[in-house]
Amino acid sequence: MDLQNDIVVRGKSYEMPFSKGVLARSLTAAGLKPSIAYRIAWDIYEMLKKENVKVIDKTDLRRRVYYYLISKNYDEVAKKYLLWRMVLGRRPIVILIGGASGVGTSTIAFEIASRLGISSVIGTDSIREVMRKVISRELIPTLYESSYTAWRVLRDDEENKYIKGFERHSEAVLTGVEGVIDRCLVEGQSVILEGTHLVPTLLKDKYLENAHVIFIVLTIYNEKLHKMRFYARGRVSSRPTERYLKHFKIIRLINDYMVETAKKRGIPVVENIKISETVEKCLNIITERLKTMIELEGLSEEDMLEEEA
Ligand SMILES: Nc1ncnc2c1ncn2[C@@H]1O[C@H](COP(=O)(O)OP(=O)(O)OP(=O)(O)O)[C@@H](O)[C@H]1O
Ligand SMILES: O=C(O)[C@@H](CO)OP(=O)(O)O
Structure with missing residues (x-):
């Protein structure tokens, strides 16, 4: 693998090469079908490549994914994506x-x-x-x-x-x-x-x-x-x-x-x-609970976009 040409994602305490698979999985958790999730992960990767981005901060990447989803009319998925990234990155569940x-x-x-x-x-x-x-x-x-x-x-x-x-x-x-x-x-x-x-x-x-x-x-x-x-x-x-x-x-x-x-x-x-339906129902229940958790913290969508990932 040519790491020289890879995009690096920078978190608070670590760096890793950009992985379309990891991004696609987090989009699937937000409710996208795996094939569409992978397509979008690929689009975002291509977009960053075109802009010659070498290193991207996780907070920036999250923001980009969010706005990209909105631009493709996946508003609900965008909201869920943001919620999940916020919670799993910083809060134990x-x-x-x-x-x-x-x-x-x-x-x-x-x-x-x-x-x-x-x-x-x-x-x-x-x-x-x-x-x-x-x-x-x-x-x-x-x-x-x-x-x-x-x-x-x-x-x-x-x-x-x-x-x-x-x-x-x-x-x-x-x-x-x-x-x-x-x-x-x-x-x-x-x-x-x-x-x-x-x-x-x-x-x-x-x-x-x-x-x-x-x-x-x-x-x-x-x-x-x-x-x-x-x-x-x-x-x-x-x-x-x-x-x-x-x-x-x-x-x-x-x-x-x-x-x-x-x-x-x-x-x-x-x-x-059916396994897939059970998982879907469970994820919906979990998402609703997370919304309440974030509401209790008094955070708006703008706050979520700005919170350090
Ligand atoms: N939705 C599903 N459709 C078809 N098969 C399933 C589904 N969910 C579980 N199974 C299968 O049913 C069997 C029992 O499931 P599993 O072992 O997960 O049960 P469990 O609740 O963890 O049981 P235990 O508490 O005894 O360990 C397994 O063979 C599993 O692969
Ligand atoms: O107690 C039970 O119901 C099951 C749970 O997995 O365990 P085991 O049959 O192995 O004792």
């Missing part, structure tokens, strides 16, 4: 994708992460493994079970035992989850957390009220479709389909519980049928 086992939380979390360029995705299953290393089975036996088998180790045969077991199981994992959220907010790092342990009833109010924390619950309303996802997964992973089918009734109860409690707490619920 924590996205929580909850849902019963098999509804697709990890698939959707990774898709959203790649669209937004968030490099950190953490599954609550991994946090559960860490918690198992520090908390003994004797102390919290439910932690050593799965979300759908935790009821088996409850002390008493309680009423509503499947959900009680699920909540006890998730409670300990959530302590770890909250630690990760706190750390990310303090460090200014964006992260996506996903998994079945993100239970609407258990997450503390202070997180739900935080403008930087965005919680979405996924579901599949159709039982048959949900079941099919376990067959699909079984073909490509070592997680045995039979195990999930055996406990399917309880997994469905957990699914219903997540949806019902999410609605009660004002957490958006998205049905995951």
